Amino acid sequence: MAGLLDALQDLVAAYRILAEHGVIDAYGHVSLRSPENPERYFLARSLAPERVTRADLIEYDLDSRPSDDGGRESVLERFIHGEIYRARPEVQCVVHNHSPSVVPFSVTGVPMKALYHMAAFIGDGLPTFEIREVKQGSDLLIRDAFLGKALAQTLASKPAALMRGHGSVVVGENLPRAVGRSIYLEQSARMQMQALLLAGPGGKVTYFDEAEVQASVGRQDYVRAWPLWRDKALAKLRSEGK
Amino acid sequence: MAGLLDALQDLVAAYRILAEHGVIDAYGHVSLRSPENPERYFLARSLAPERVTRADLIEYDLDSRPSDDGGRESVLERFIHGEIYRARPEVQCVVHNHSPSVVPFSVTGVPMKALYHMAAFIGDGLPTFEIREVKQGSDLLIRDAFLGKALAQTLASKPAALMRGHGSVVVGENLPRAVGRSIYLEQSARMQMQALLLAGPGGKVTYFDEAEVQASVGRQDYVRAWPLWRDKALAKLRSEGK
Amino acid sequence: MAGLLDALQDLVAAYRILAEHGVIDAYGHVSLRSPENPERYFLARSLAPERVTRADLIEYDLDSRPSDDGGRESVLERFIHGEIYRARPEVQCVVHNHSPSVVPFSVTGVPMKALYHMAAFIGDGLPTFEIREVKQGSDLLIRDAFLGKALAQTLASKPAALMRGHGSVVVGENLPRAVGRSIYLEQSARMQMQALLLAGPGGKVTYFDEAEVQASVGRQDYVRAWPLWRDKALAKLRSEGK
Amino acid sequence: MAGLLDALQDLVAAYRILAEHGVIDAYGHVSLRSPENPERYFLARSLAPERVTRADLIEYDLDSRPSDDGGRESVLERFIHGEIYRARPEVQCVVHNHSPSVVPFSVTGVPMKALYHMAAFIGDGLPTFEIREVKQGSDLLIRDAFLGKALAQTLASKPAALMRGHGSVVVGENLPRAVGRSIYLEQSARMQMQALLLAGPGGKVTYFDEAEVQASVGRQDYVRAWPLWRDKALAKLRSEGK
Numbered sequence: 012m013a014g015l016l017d018a019l020q021d022l023v024a025a026y027r028i029l030a031e032h033g034v035i036d037a038y039g040h041v042s043l044r045s046p047e048n049p050e051r052y053f054l055a056r057s058l059a060p061e062r063v064t065r066a067d068l069i070e071y072d073l074d075s076r077p078s079d080d081g082g083r084e085s086v087l088e089r090f091i092h093g094e095i096y097r098a099r100p101e102v103q104c105v106v107h108n109h110s111p112s113v114v115p116f117s118v119t120g121v122p123m124k125a126l127y128h129m130a131a132f133i134g135d136g137l138p139t140f141e142i143r144e145v146k147q148g149s150d151l152l153i154r155d156a157f158l159g160k161a162l163a164q165t166l167a168s169k170p171a172a173l174m175r176g177h178g179s180v181v182v183g184e185n186l187p188r189a190v191g192r193s194i195y196l197e198q199s200a201r202m203q204m205q206a207l208l209l210a211g212p213g214g215k216v217t218y219f220d221e222a223e224v225q226a227s228v229g230r231q232d233y234v235r236a237w238p239l240w241r242d243k244a245l246a247k248l249r250s251e252g253k
Numbered sequence: 254m255a256g257l258l259d260a261l262q263d264l265v266a267a268y269r270i271l272a273e274h275g276v277i278d279a280y281g282h283v284s285l286r287s288p289e290n291p292e293r294y295f296l297a298r299s300l301a302p303e304r305v306t307r308a309d310l311i312e313y314d315l316d317s318r319p320s321d322d323g324g325r326e327s328v329l330e331r332f333i334h335g336e337i338y339r340a341r342p343e344v345q346c347v348v349h350n351h352s353p354s355v356v357p358f359s360v361t362g363v364p365m366k367a368l369y370h371m372a373a374f375i376g377d378g379l380p381t382f383e384i385r386e387v388k389q390g391s392d393l394l395i396r397d398a399f400l401g402k403a404l405a406q407t408l409a410s411k412p413a414a415l416m417r418g419h420g421s422v423v424v425g426e427n428l429p430r431a432v433g434r435s436i437y438l439e440q441s442a443r444m445q446m447q448a449l450l451l452a453g454p455g456g457k458v459t460y461f462d463e464a465e466v467q468a469s470v471g472r473q474d475y476v477r478a479w480p481l482w483r484d485k486a487l488a489k490l491r492s493e494g495k
Numbered sequence: 496m497a498g499l500l501d502a503l504q505d506l507v508a509a510y511r512i513l514a515e516h517g518v519i520d521a522y523g524h525v526s527l528r529s530p531e532n533p534e535r536y537f538l539a540r541s542l543a544p545e546r547v548t549r550a551d552l553i554e555y556d557l558d559s560r561p562s563d564d565g566g567r568e569s570v571l572e573r574f575i576h577g578e579i580y581r582a583r584p585e586v587q588c589v590v591h592n593h594s595p596s597v598v599p600f601s602v603t604g605v606p607m608k609a610l611y612h613m614a615a616f617i618g619d620g621l622p623t624f625e626i627r628e629v630k631q632g633s634d635l636l637i638r639d640a641f642l643g644k645a646l647a648q649t650l651a652s653k654p655a656a657l658m659r660g661h662g663s664v665v666v667g668e669n670l671p672r673a674v675g676r677s678i679y680l681e682q683s684a685r686m687q688m689q690a691l692l693l694a695g696p697g698g699k700v701t702y703f704d705e706a707e708v709q710a711s712v713g714r715q716d717y718v719r720a721w722p723l724w725r726d727k728a729l730a731k732l733r734s735e736g737k
Numbered sequence: 738m739a740g741l742l743d744a745l746q747d748l749v750a751a752y753r754i755l756a757e758h759g760v761i762d763a764y765g766h767v768s769l770r771s772p773e774n775p776e777r778y779f780l781a782r783s784l785a786p787e788r789v790t791r792a793d794l795i796e797y798d799l800d801s802r803p804s805d806d807g808g809r810e811s812v813l814e815r816f817i818h819g820e821i822y823r824a825r826p827e828v829q830c831v832v833h834n835h836s837p838s839v840v841p842f843s844v845t846g847v848p849m850k851a852l853y854h855m856a857a858f859i860g861d862g863l864p865t866f867e868i869r870e871v872k873q874g875s876d877l878l879i880r881d882a883f884l885g886k887a888l889a890q891t892l893a894s895k896p897a898a899l900m901r902g903h904g905s906v907v908v909g910e911n912l913p914r915a916v917g918r919s920i921y922l923e924q925s926a927r928m929q930m931q932a933l934l935l936a937g938p939g940g941k942v943t944y945f946d947e948a949e950v951q952a953s954v955g956r957q958d959y960v961r962a963w964p965l966w967r968d969k970a971l972a973k974l975r976s977e978g979k
Binding site for chain 4: 126127131198201202203205208214215217218219222223227230233235236240
């Protein structure tokens with residue numbers, strides 16, 4: 012039980028960390044697979060991320076039905092989370108965000124590549140989800156299980172997928188990894204844009220090679236950053252009397 | 254009466270939200286059509302946005318004459334508001350701003366297009382107001398009803414219009430919609446600039462298609478963000494003892 | 496005397512406003528011609544701008560010799576101020592800064608032009624001071640009256656001059672005008688850069704025409720912004736107990 | 738002893754100053770050669786920079802073995818520091834960072850050049866460390882003395898070296914110089930990127946010439962900024978009760 016409470020506190024911290032870093036604004040969400048039941052996950056009710064507290068977390072099954080929402084409004088796009096947890100047993104945390112430098116990559120044919128060691132995971136190859144391939148004339152939101160499954164299929168075994176004209180989804184085998192990846196995905200997008208402009212048409216950019224990607228990805232859990240991020244977020248939470 | 258007071262409190266919050274998001278700096282203004290009389294609107298006196306309180310709001314008729322300004326100085330460009338309310342009966346809120354990433358579009362022939370779902374309304378097509386077409390040698394300000402009418406005519410039935418070398422005007426059928434559109438118009442401008450640079454000359458950028466625009470626009474009222482924005486703005490107001 | 500004290504308080508506020516807006520960092524300075532003696536000006540001792548108080552202001556003659564420095568260290572580049580006040584009797588305020596978006600213009604052949612109504616003064620034409628034309632192998636600093644005079648000569652009758660690889664100098668017939676121009680010069684530089692990139696090689700950017708510049712420049716004293724900026728700066732000063 | 742305590746307080750301030758300026762985030766580190774023994778240096782334990790206090794500093798010999806770590810975890814990449822102090826007797830301070838605008842230069846063939854007087858030291862020529870030349874398939878981290886020596890060899894006698902896909906290392910004959918150089922290296926990278934984009938392909942950018950670099954480098958110790966930076970950092974430290 013203490014384990015669960017700690018895990019949920021980490022999830023609350025994750026909402027606030029991502030908001031603080033500009034990865035999510037009033038939109039975006041992060042979920043955690045239940046440490047007590049792999050067929051369940053926790054996600055905050057429909058609420059701006061920087062206001063989330065433990066009382067706002069709702070438990071869902073993998074069909075994204077709440078165990079008990081107590082009248083609280085669920086997030087429309089919760090199917091992103093449920094369907095990824097179903098498809099990826101090793102994933103413990105899912106972040107959906109609109110981080111601003113990633114969107115331009117999502118609408119051009121330019122693939123994100125690994126060029127910064129803090130975001131070496133990009134070297135696994137990030138697919139882009141084009142919703143038109145499964146639904147014409149949508150508002151781009153993942154409104155149901157059908158769209159959630161299609162997104163999970165595009166994501167396949169990768170650490171993240173861009174969503175065209177919308178944002179991205181980032182996953183991790185633990186919560187700090189998914190949060191850290193989300194923060195450095197945004198940074199790496201800015202760096203790649205600048206490198207491409209600096210290099211100019213036909214210019215050379217040195218990306219990570221396959222061996223460098225493999226040497227980096229498994230190890231990178233952002234363990235140096237996580238306690239700092241978490242402590243600041245929870246200190247702020249306490250200062251609000253929550 | 255309580256309804257009116259709440260509406261005016263929303264308007265005060267709107268000034269502060271737009272300032273907080275960098276959409277307006279010491280300049281820029283937002284107005285609200287009176288919920289009690291569609292031939293009237295409220296706009297703050299000439300004052301920096303982040304200092305606006307309810308006591309600074311002045312009521313105007315559609316000729317932009319104050320009902321009772323109590324000696325307070327009116328905003329020079331109030332005709333933007335009056336003439337748009339006259340021309341667009343469904344509009345309840347008008348924002349005029351100089352948001353920095355929109356200005357570069359206003360001075361080039363590059364049209365803004367919808368590429369980000371939070372600003373899908375851009376897909377309705379945003380006209381650019383070129384003041385020279387109606388007045389040569391101006392200082393670009395909308396100093397009278399004649400210029401206000403010309404701007405309203407350029408805006409026509411659209412959700413926003415760029416103003417060459419000046420900024421933009423953004424409207425909504427309710428206040429959160431106009432505020433949210435102003436915030437995401439700025440973000441979308443940055444994203445489009447970056448997408449165009451990434452894609453390079455002749456490169457492809459995937460914009461929203463007509464069906465996607467239609468599926469998105471009607472629904473988007475920024476209802477998840479609005480309570481967060483409003484609460485933060487009003488908390489700050491209270492902390493100032495106002 | 497009250498007039499002098501108020502004017503010096505404005506000067507203190509100007510230091511802090513420019514630091515707050517990122518126009519000056521630990522470097523940069525702003526001076527005021529004495530309201531009591533046009534052959535004198537006030538400038539802060541060598542100190543980071545955001546720490547300046549009235550006790551840090553030193554009076555100089557137009558040769559930039561302190562009336563009484565009381566042992567306080569003078570700013571090395573004070574000759575910028577003295578020589579401009581000598582050459583430009585109508586100028587009451589001089590700002591020297593390193594604002595970051597202006598430097599790139601100073602090192603390329605690309606002229607800044609007026610494209611944003613808040614910085615229409617750029618349309619008067621901003622010269623660039625190339626120190627090499629008067630001194631080879633310098634560290635680019637205006638270390639003496641000779642270099643100050645050369646800079647004033649380049650500035651001639653203009654509202655501002657870029658300094659190659661260094662920053663800029665901005666002047667005004669009153670203090671709010673020089674401060675406001677410095678803030679919007681930086682903004683306009685960013686906008687012009689973006690407009691040029693958006694338009695692409697050979698693309699068209701609509702700049703202010705001569706009549707628009709003339710209609711704008713004389714009027715623009717940033718009177719709506721100044722009280723907000725000043726009040727915030729002085730409130731902060733008081734909160735420091737100074 | 739008082740001298741040592743003051744020096745270590747400066748080092749604590751340096752961590753916080755670099756974090757405050759966005760030069761280092763939760764990663765990055767800065768070290769100081771011991772003022773009492775040139776064969777020793779001080780570096781904080783593995784901890785996010787903005788949390789560092791004097792109690793977190795560990796003394797190392799030039800083989801990067803702690804004198805007494807008291808169970809505290811050492812930074813993996815400490816060999817950067819030890820090997821540079823060994824190779825460069827005049828260096829008293831070493832900064833390792835991931836400052837975001839420098840990384841794009843590190844992955845392209847575009848050399849950084851001096852174009853801004855606050856970062857004239859770039860004109861000495863900044864080499865780029867390509868780890869592949871000494872180790873294939875690495876995670877880019879300087880995990881041992883072998884890699885530290887290779888980096889020190891690339892740095893040679895220069896004030897800084899870029900590290901491909903990783904960041905940079907910046908050195909100084911005193912602590913304020915290394916800190917100031919790190920801050921203005923980031924700024925200058927942004928300015929150079931913008932200047933290159935403004936000038937366009939084949940366009941001309943005016944860089945510092947050799948004489949200007951020489952006139953600037955020796956003098957630039959950021960002495961005007963350092964007391965401001967230090968006082969702010971230590972005031973914050975005190976406000977945390979440390």
